[in-house]
Amino acid sequence: MVSMIEELTRAEIEEFLGRQVIGRVGCHLDGLTYVVPVIFAWSEGCAYAYTVEGQKIRMMRGNPGVCFEVDEYLPGGSWRSVIVQGVYEELEGEGAAKALSLLAARFAGRPAGSGRDSAPPRGEGRTPVAFRVRAGDITGRKVDRATP
């Protein structure tokens, strides 16, 4: 089977990020690289997320240059991945409200349990934090395989 890796166009990247909900943030501080999954909503060149204080937030505050990665593997062997080089920006007030609103809108209409009620952070008393990753360079790749 021949399967070429192709670059995603900017339009394909936008479409992909707009329909995905799980991404991974990669950050680095003091010699440690850390990758952690986040639920996100993509809007106007930024990935918005809402989480609780913890290791990733401490690290991104210390070094806001982060990587944001989203991928999708389908049963037939097709896949897509997008890698964003971006900057961590913590959100408060109106910014945090915008993040929550985007996440709520992103999950509206999804089945219970997969969406709105799983977007808010579950931190047992830890401080909630809203943030966005403002995208700089974005690259995307795909392999499309016809199902036999």
Place this chain on the structure above:
Amino acid sequence: MVSMIEELTRAEIEEFLGRQVIGRVGCHLDGLTYVVPVIFAWSEGCAYAYTVEGQKIRMMRGNPGVCFEVDEYLPGGSWRSVIVQGVYEELEGEGAAKALSLLAARFAGRPAGSGRDSAPPRGEGRTPVAFRVRAGDITGRKVDRATP
């Protein structure tokens, strides 16, 4: 709905890594953090992968201290994630053969297209590279939600 984040036990982590096939490697070199998905097979404290030369291989050769992340989100809102702090080790000869054998065994019995034939790298002439991430610290978390 109350949903507690729980730590995974070592046995749960082993079970989880043993049945997952897509992970993400996070690496860092010269101020750049990079996260990229890889198909892997877990064996005896190492994630084995087979890919082609490119940015992630160049970066891991330059700084072998990497993070390896695997997650799973289920439709009901349950999820698991495992984060490994590890060391990149490039494999040649018998080591590379072992990686290929583990990946082939991992995918044996899977439906065509999702497995054996998608494990080998598709690099259009780029040099194939086998490697493993040897795990140091491993942590895992889960939320189990009963479906209503």
